[in-house]
Amino acid sequence: MKIAIYGYGNLGKGVECAVNAAPDMELVGVYTRRDPDTVKTNGTPVFSAKVLQQGNQDVDVLILCGGSATDLPTMTPEFAKKYNVIDSFDTHAKIPAHFDAVHKAAEESGHIALISAGWDPGMFSLNRLYASAVLPNGTDYTFWGKGVSQGHSDAIRRIDGVLDARQYTVPVEAAMESVRRGENPDLTTRQKHTRECFVVAKEGADLAKIENEIKTMPNYFADYDTTVHFISMEELKQNHAGLPHGGSVIRTGTTGWNNEHKHVVEYKLTLDSNPEFTASVITAYARALYKMHSRGTKGCVTVFDVAPADLSSLSPEELRAKML
Amino acid sequence: MKIAIYGYGNLGKGVECAVNAAPDMELVGVYTRRDPDTVKTNGTPVFSAKVLQQGNQDVDVLILCGGSATDLPTMTPEFAKKYNVIDSFDTHAKIPAHFDAVHKAAEESGHIALISAGWDPGMFSLNRLYASAVLPNGTDYTFWGKGVSQGHSDAIRRIDGVLDARQYTVPVEAAMESVRRGENPDLTTRQKHTRECFVVAKEGADLAKIENEIKTMPNYFADYDTTVHFISMEELKQNHAGLPHGGSVIRTGTTGWNNEHKHVVEYKLTLDSNPEFTASVITAYARALYKMHSRGTKGCVTVFDVAPADLSSLSPEELRAKML
Numbered sequence: 325m326k327i328a329i330y331g332y333g334n335l336g337k338g339v340e341c342a343v344n345a346a347p348d349m350e351l352v353g354v355y356t357r358r359d360p361d362t363v364k365t366n367g368t369p370v371f372s373a374k375v376l377q378q379g380n381q382d383v384d385v386l387i388l389c390g391g392s393a394t395d396l397p398t399m400t401p402e403f404a405k406k407y408n409v410i411d412s413f414d415t416h417a418k419i420p421a422h423f424d425a426v427h428k429a430a431e432e433s434g435h436i437a438l439i440s441a442g443w444d445p446g447m448f449s450l451n452r453l454y455a456s457a458v459l460p461n462g463t464d465y466t467f468w469g470k471g472v473s474q475g476h477s478d479a480i481r482r483i484d485g486v487l488d489a490r491q492y493t494v495p496v497e498a499a500m501e502s503v504r505r506g507e508n509p510d511l512t513t514r515q516k517h518t519r520e521c522f523v524v525a526k527e528g529a530d531l532a533k534i535e536n537e538i539k540t541m542p543n544y545f546a547d548y549d550t551t552v553h554f555i556s557m558e559e560l561k562q563n564h565a566g567l568p569h570g571g572s573v574i575r576t577g578t579t580g581w582n583n584e585h586k587h588v589v590e591y592k593l594t595l596d597s598n599p600e601f602t603a604s605v606i607t608a609y610a611r612a613l614y615k616m617h618s619r620g621t622k623g624c625v626t627v628f629d630v631a632p633a634d635l636s637s638l639s640p641e642e643l644r645a646k647m648l
Numbered sequence: 649m650k651i652a653i654y655g656y657g658n659l660g661k662g663v664e665c666a667v668n669a670a671p672d673m674e675l676v677g678v679y680t681r682r683d684p685d686t687v688k689t690n691g692t693p694v695f696s697a698k699v700l701q702q703g704n705q706d707v708d709v710l711i712l713c714g715g716s717a718t719d720l721p722t723m724t725p726e727f728a729k730k731y732n733v734i735d736s737f738d739t740h741a742k743i744p745a746h747f748d749a750v751h752k753a754a755e756e757s758g759h760i761a762l763i764s765a766g767w768d769p770g771m772f773s774l775n776r777l778y779a780s781a782v783l784p785n786g787t788d789y790t791f792w793g794k795g796v797s798q799g800h801s802d803a804i805r806r807i808d809g810v811l812d813a814r815q816y817t818v819p820v821e822a823a824m825e826s827v828r829r830g831e832n833p834d835l836t837t838r839q840k841h842t843r844e845c846f847v848v849a850k851e852g853a854d855l856a857k858i859e860n861e862i863k864t865m866p867n868y869f870a871d872y873d874t875t876v877h878f879i880s881m882e883e884l885k886q887n888h889a890g891l892p893h894g895g896s897v898i899r900t901g902t903t904g905w906n907n908e909h910k911h912v913v914e915y916k917l918t919l920d921s922n923p924e925f926t927a928s929v930i931t932a933y934a935r936a937l938y939k940m941h942s943r944g945t946k947g948c949v950t951v952f953d954v955a956p957a958d959l960s961s962l963s964p965e966e967l968r969a970k971m972l
């Protein structure tokens with residue numbers, strides 16, 4: 325199957341690597357809005373996004389590696405008119421509206437599209453669904469981290485006097501342990517996660533003012549216990565260059581006529597590279613889309629609609645013999 | 649949807665409870681090979697299995713709660729000729745042959761069948777498949793326990809001089825920690841699990857002989873470090889009456905052009921009641937079978953072939969809004 329990438333940031337680079345490792349996929353091109361001559365890939369030919377917009381490229385699945393805030397809301401419906409597409413749209417509250425727009429475009433054009441692939445939304449969503457279907461009488465908890473939140477790091481960088489920053493989301497261990505013991509705690513935002521910030525300030529900047537601006541920033545930090553460390557650019561580059569992340573989806577529930585039996589289901593990810601793992605999930609779902617479209621499926625789907633066997637390069641017989 | 653149960657042991661009782669808790673299911677009957685008058689359910693009407701064999705019962709999905717050793721290999725293909733059926737066949741090595749027999753019967757009769765639902769095979773299989781599709785360059789580990797193995801408990805009970813017994817499978821914590829650190833250890837059977845046995849012996853029995861027979865029993869105990877405790881019947885009933893189980897599926901893998909990024913995916917179950925959790929999984933898959941058959945799917949499938957959304961009683965719109 326012929327795969328193409330639109331957008332070549334961290335995610336696009338991860339997809340390039342994941343598709344190269346897949347035995348049944350060929351990466352035909354990276355498409356970019358930048359001047360193609362300025363984009364240096366790991367061997368994949370680079371083309372202008374304008375070529376892609378003509379709709380005549382020989383591509384089985386187009387992987388859209390744009391951002392959720394401004395790119396994907398228009399990009400995914402637009403390209404679903406011309407290709408089978410997949411994205412990693414991750415603004416949870418706007419998923420229903422995005423789904424509707426993409427579904428309309430894909431269904432009318434006879435293509436298949438999958439939105440919101442990755443790990444949250446994505447693998448975490450799957451685990452919320454599986455666990456709640458199996459244990460209807462129960463409660464879900466999602467903890468994130470320890471890991472770098474790029475959105476929160478960006479928010480700090482926009483503060484006056486800040487040169488660079490890295491923000492880690494840290495789950496509160498005691499809260500997770502209480503959940504794992506099946507104690508069903510009611511947890512506030514503050515009780516679930518803390519935020520740890522490593523900030524490089526301009527020389528002579530007012531550090532107290534920066535720290536205060538971070539800690540009181542609405543939505544991002546005000547509802548959390550936040551720690552701020554001022555460090556040098558050298559230290560940031562040496563100790564905080566990676567993009568690790570992860571987290572746990574935990575569901576606790578009961579069975580029995582008197583709810584006398586407690587069960588705990590936990591799905592836990594520990595990731596050295598958030599974009600590369602996200603890219604690996606997207607790549608597996610691109611394979612599934614190809615198979616589903618070959619069988620006649622059209623319109624928009626999500627990870628909830630994809631049978632697990634379609635993600636694998638193994639045959640159904642091999643899967644049953646080796647993995648069931 | 650109308651659900652019926654065939655077989656009323658621990659698993660059948662668990663299914664009765666799970667189906668009663670489902671808002672969209674009606675439990676129409678328990679069918680038994682015993683005299684129906686001798687079977688006391690939690691309110692479900694009891695019928696003779698002979699009635700079911702006539703093939704004219706008004707049942708949307710028949711849940712087969714027989715044993716894998718002797719019941720299901722003939723029971724599932726037989727009833728797949730007459731009803732939509734689901735079983736929890738768990739002899740991993742014989743799954744391909746069982747699948748073929750059930751598929752033939754279901755396809756010819758226009759029914760749908762699902763084999764090997766539960767947690768292993770079942771939820772654990774799903775997690776092996778998802779993690780290996782997402783991280784093709786990696787290694788799988790499955791650890792079981794701490795939990796009661798009914799097969800191993802039965803094996804001890806068959807020894808001369810034994811009145812009753814309970815066997816716990818215990819994962820080796822150090823081995824699990826090594827896997828979680830991504831060290832990719834090569835582990836022998838002995839290095840992964842130990843076995844702990846609580847045995848009630850007949851008065852005057854030769855305890856040393858019993859202990860030796862357990863520890864040297866091929867397949868069941870010879871390849872493990874096994875501990876044997878002789879206890880009273882009273883203690884067995886007081887402290888070892890439950891059927892807890894669980895375990896972890898862990899996949900560690902790498903991404904990046906030089907495999908420089910390590911990822912760990914873990915799915916962990918901690919279950920107070922093995923049969924009730926297994927029953928809950930089967931019940932969710934019974935719902936999926938009903939939906940799939942309504943859409944025209946026929947023949948045998950496994951958990952690998954079922955789209956997650958079909959397991960839930962929520963609509964696709966609700967799932968996308970709440971769980972994605």
